[in-house]
Amino acid sequence: MRKKFISERLGEFISDLFGTGTGWLTFVGALILIFYIILAVFSPQIAPYNPTERVGRSLTAPNDQFIFGTDNLGRDVLSRVIYGARIALMIAFIAVAIAAGVGVPLGLISGFIGGPFDRVLTLIMDAIYSFPGLILAIAIAAVLGPGVINIAVSIAVVYTPTYFRVIRNQVASVKSELYVEAARALGAKNYEILMKYIFPNVLPSIVVVLSMNLADAIMTEAGLSFLGLGIAPPTPDWGFDLSNGQRFVLSKAWWGLLYPGIAIITVVLGFSMFSEGLNELINPTIRERR
Amino acid sequence: MIRVENLKKYFPVKRTVGEILLRVPQRFVKAVDGISFTISKGETFGLVGESGSGKTTTGRLMLRLIEPTAGKIFFEDVDVTQLSKDELRKFRKNFQIIFQDPMAALNPYMKVGEAIKHGLEIHNIGGSNMERKKLVMEMLERVNLSPPEDFYYRYPHEISGGQRQRIVIARALILKPKFVVADEAIAMLDVSVRSQLLQLLIDLKNEFNLTFLFITHDLATTKYICNKIGVMYLGKIVEIGKFREIYNEPLHPYTKALISAVPEPDPKKKKKKLIPEGEVPNPINPPPGCKFHPRCPFAMDICKTVEPELKEVNGRLIACHLY
Numbered sequence: 001m002r003k004k005f006i007s008e009r010l011g012e013f014i015s016d017l018f019g020t021g022t023g024w025l026t027f028v029g030a031l032i033l034i035f036y037i038i039l040a041v042f043s044p045q046i047a048p049y050n051p052t053e054r055v056g057r058s059l060t061a062p063n064d065q066f067i068f069g070t071d072n073l074g075r076d077v078l079s080r081v082i083y084g085a086r087i088a089l090m091i092a093f094i095a096v097a098i099a100a101g102v103g104v105p106l107g108l109i110s111g112f113i114g115g116p117f118d119r120v121l122t123l124i125m126d127a128i129y130s131f132p133g134l135i136l137a138i139a140i141a142a143v144l145g146p147g148v149i150n151i152a153v154s155i156a157v158v159y160t161p162t163y164f165r166v167i168r169n170q171v172a173s174v175k176s177e178l179y180v181e182a183a184r185a186l187g188a189k190n191y192e193i194l195m196k197y198i199f200p201n202v203l204p205s206i207v208v209v210l211s212m213n214l215a216d217a218i219m220t221e222a223g224l225s226f227l228g229l230g231i232a233p234p235t236p237d238w239g240f241d242l243s244n245g246q247r248f249v250l251s252k253a254w255w256g257l258l259y260p261g262i263a264i265i266t267v268v269l270g271f272s273m274f275s276e277g278l279n280e281l282i283n284p285t286i287r288e289r290r
Numbered sequence: 291m292i293r294v295e296n297l298k299k300y301f302p303v304k305r306t307v308g309e310i311l312l313r314v315p316q317r318f319v320k321a322v323d324g325i326s327f328t329i330s331k332g333e334t335f336g337l338v339g340e341s342g343s344g345k346t347t348t349g350r351l352m353l354r355l356i357e358p359t360a361g362k363i364f365f366e367d368v369d370v371t372q373l374s375k376d377e378l379r380k381f382r383k384n385f386q387i388i389f390q391d392p393m394a395a396l397n398p399y400m401k402v403g404e405a406i407k408h409g410l411e412i413h414n415i416g417g418s419n420m421e422r423k424k425l426v427m428e429m430l431e432r433v434n435l436s437p438p439e440d441f442y443y444r445y446p447h448e449i450s451g452g453q454r455q456r457i458v459i460a461r462a463l464i465l466k467p468k469f470v471v472a473d474e475a476i477a478m479l480d481v482s483v484r485s486q487l488l489q490l491l492i493d494l495k496n497e498f499n500l501t502f503l504f505i506t507h508d509l510a511t512t513k514y515i516c517n518k519i520g521v522m523y524l525g526k527i528v529e530i531g532k533f534r535e536i537y538n539e540p541l542h543p544y545t546k547a548l549i550s551a552v553p554e555p556d557p558k559k560k561k562k563k564l565i566p567e568g569e570v571p572n573p574i575n576p577p578p579g580c581k582f583h584p585r586c587p588f589a590m591d592i593c594k595t596v597e598p599e600l601k602e603v604n605g606r607l608i609a610c611h612l613y
Binding site (some may be wrong): 177178179181182183184185186187188189192196197200201203 | 353355379380381382383386387389391394395396397398399400408409412413458461465
């Protein structure tokens with residue numbers, strides 16, 4: 001076989017990627033995500049005004065000075081939407097990190113060990129899972145009180161069972177595969193089998209759940225703040241702005257509602273597209289079959 | 291070198307809740323039901339039989355990949371069944387297994403080179419990573435996967451079935467084991483690749499001075515590699531002896547049937563076929579007496595009640611009331 005140059009391989013990879021719809025899906029999703037991440041990271045530089053200060057008259061309709069208008073307290077909606085990305089993404093990432101950090105190891109161990117330990121853990125997780133997500137998050141958030149970490153924790157509790165279940169079931173099926181037995185025949189230790197043979201085989205399913213959960217977490221966070229259980233008020237937050245904006249829709253101030261809403265929709269869409277595409281890209285066997 | 295004594299493996303049959311409540315006694319599938327044999331150093335022992343006869347279970351038991359219900363396995367005077375988990379793990383470099391299905395036996399997310407190297411890492415063979423890599427490259431070359439650099443970095447789905455099986459062989463042999471179980475090692479491959487791999491196994495066996503347990507349902511392949519064969523039927527060994535003797539003059543009716551089923555390459559030579567009637571009985575509920583009697587053309591009354599023991603006839607062991 002002829003040796004290939006790196007550039008040639010890269011070219012093939014890219015043409016592979018965009019030869020199918022999957023590539024475009026991932027690409028557009030990634031673009032949206034990068035856009036919001038840039039907004040979140042550089043919000044002080046991008047936002048035209050301080051989001052918590054009164055900068056104009058209350059409920060100014062979108063104009064040259066305030067592109068997205070101002071809210072009832074005269075704050076710039078555009079700046080608040082930009083700063084809102086910060087809170088939304090931060091909470092989503094922290095929540096998903098906690099959920100995955102707890103759910104994945106527990107799932108791995110539970111599936112691998114099996115027996116009574118597995119049964120008890122599965123029972124607990126199923127109990128958590130049986131609550132409607134938002135209701136459970138509301139209950140926990142109400143107990144913990146406002147704050148970035150508290151909100152993240154209450155969302156994480158809702159999503160931990162998802163990781164646990166996905167991982168546990170996969171591990172339980174992968175551990176009876178022949179290559180796991182082969183590893184045992186080689187004399188591999190249990191944790192080596194778990195980390196080198198089982199974990200890589202269940203990883204693709206985590207990645208998908210991960211990016212889908214990010215989208216879900218943003219919605220849950222928005223839902224919590226919409227209900228007044230999120231971040232304490234002056235901090236810009238899409239969910240809170242949404243609920244604040246809807247009070248003035250009857251005064252024909254549609255902008256306070258529309259722009260945070262669009263932000264939520266697009267970021268969730270971006271995550272969903274990205275996760276969908278990632279799912280197929282990361283799994284070499286699925287890609288090979290095409 | 292290897293001595294198996296009265297090895298048994300019973301798999302419990304799952305009972306339904308109703309059966310537990312009605313106190314239906316626990317039933318077992320007697321996959322391996324008290325078998326004994328020895329394999330001397332450098333010998334290739336062929337274990338043949340129909341599917342469901344317990345050949346594969348025997349192979350796994352011998353490596354203690356599954357725990358035996360009873361019995362002893364001596365490997366150079368070490369009783370493998372008595373080793374602790376940790377001792378067993380270290381001991382594993384002495385015996386290796388080549389699996390039947392090369393696709394399933396390789397981790398799809400591990401480069402094949404890494405898969406071979408992992409065994410070296412586990413047993414700490416070769417001091418540095420570079421040295422281990424060199425050993426892997428040599429082994430790849432040895433199983434005729436050259437140039438080795440081309441194969442080292444590939445994933446299992448990127449190579450063909452025959453190449454995968456070569457990788458599986460390389461992974462087993464790089465630990466320089468003394469004893470190798472080949473569990474239908476070539477059964478799933480194309481006929482064209484089969485003979486090449488069989489030749490490879492024969493060459494490697496001579497080169498590394500291996501002792502083989504060659505598990506197969508295909509008597510024709512045992513012809514090329516086995517010195518000694520044991521014929522299994524429903525968890526029992528019915529005949530053990532030198533390959534030549536058994537092949538030329540099978541004594542047990544079941545062995546006769548198996549050998550008559552081997553295809554004859556010369557179409558002019560008409561062989562009398564002795565295919566046993568019916569199916570292999572359900573192992574949960576095997577027939578009393580000799581397990582083969584419902585299908586045996588020579589069955590006598592005694593076969594229905596008394597189970598024959600292995601006894602020596604003409605220098606081999608046979609479990610049959612005819613002798």
